[in-house]
Amino acid sequence: MPRTSRAAITLAEEQPRTRRHRVVGWLVVAVVAAGVVFAAYLGGRHLYQSFQSPRCQATTAGTTVTLTPEQMSNAATIVGIASKRGLPARAGTIGVTTAIQESKLRNLEYGDRDSVGLFQQRPSQGWGTVDQLLDTEYSTNRFYDALVKIDGWQTMEITKIAQKVQRSAAPEAYADHEQEGRVLADTLSGYTTAAVTCTLDPAKGAGDPAAYLTMLTRELGRTGTRSGHTVTVGAQDARRAWATGQWSVAKAEELGITAVTVGDREWRRGEGSSARSWHAAKDPIKATSVRVTFATA
Known part of the structure; x- marks a missing residue:
């Protein structure tokens, strides 16, 4: 009876194992590739939908701020009322920056504790009733009422203004949105056409x-x-x-x-x-x- 060498036995045992490893490897590659393709599809679809869906933009000095129509309308209210009151463009920047941080420029019916509206003002703190604070024109005017009472607000750092007007627990967060506030205030005030x-x-x-x-x-x-x-x-x-x-x-x-x-x-x-x-x-x-x-x- 012929004898099979140890090397031949080992090779015979390894060949199926190698084939299995190759199959598994190809399956892994296929799954990863499918995942990449699917992720690219989702990302592309999201980008397409974002590009196609209603959007508003404001651009000045090479910087563009993109908002929903609701957000841009609220920004226009804030900047417009500052102009109506005869306040400098700085007031519009402060108002918009604050609303971005507080509500992302949305007129929210909810918030921390009893906070509501664009500026997340609290009825319990004397800002007005819930219905009043959900009126964007009323809440904006109340914000400016408080702002103009602060000595030196025109040149004060926005973090300090936020602390005095909004009584914020994290005033440093407002500085993150000051550039967006400037772009919106500049364009909606007509300084950039x-x-x-x-x-x-x-x-x-x-x-x-x-x-x-x-x-x-x-x-x-x-x-x-x-x-x-x-x-x-x-x-x-x-x-x-x-x-x-x-x-x-x-x-x-x-x-x-x-x-x-x-x-x-x-x-x-x-x-x-x-x-x-x-x-x-x-x-x-x-x-x-x-x-x-x-x-x-």
């Missing part, structure tokens, strides 16, 4: 020029003239015209605005890249005028 845009879905139903005029007066202290689905607003100078125009873009989702013209530049509502820029106006107006067009039924 053609800088606020929104990519939006088509308006649902007719726009609301009447609500626009009411909000324009309450938040900016300005008036306009309505003609059908168009409102025209005059301003003292080009900067204030741009402040009004970019405030109007920030309110476009909320009020069914389809186009905003400032002087010879125009923003038009849309879902694509065109809505991320201001273009030459087809029907220019005076540099100190703003024309706002609303959706029809």
Whole structure:
């Protein structure tokens, strides 16, 4: 009977084992590759959806802040009311920075203990009732009421201001958002032009020029003239015209605005890249005028 060498036996035993290891190795590679592909798919889909979904942007000095339409509308309220009250742009920066830290610029119905609203103000601390603090115009005015009582607030570090106004337990956190606050205050105050845009879905139903005029007066202290689905607003100078125009873009989702013209530049509502820029106006107006067009039924 032929004898099989020890080496041959070992080789025979190892060959199936090697094949099994190769199969397992290939399975591991396949699983990892599938995971990478799936992760890339999810990431790409998320990026696509984020890019396609309604978004607003404000850009100045090479820095862009991207927000939801709700957040941009609230930022515009905060900056607009500061202007109406005759406060310097620094006040708008402080207000927006605070609201980013407190609520991410959302009008929250909840918070720590009894905190609510944009600034997470507490009824128990004398800021107002819950209903009042959920009114963004009321809560913003209450914030500025407290701010202007602080001596030296115009030059004080934002962490110190936050501690005095908000009585924050972690005032240093506000400094993390000061750059965003500056960008939003600068653009929404009209110091940087053609800088606020929104990519939006088509308006649902007719726009609301009447609500626009009411909000324009309450938040900016300005008036306009309505003609059908168009409102025209005059301003003292080009900067204030741009402040009004970019405030109007920030309110476009909320009020069914389809186009905003400032002087010879125009923003038009849309879902694509065109809505991320201001273009030459087809029907220019005076540099100190703003024309706002609303959706029809």
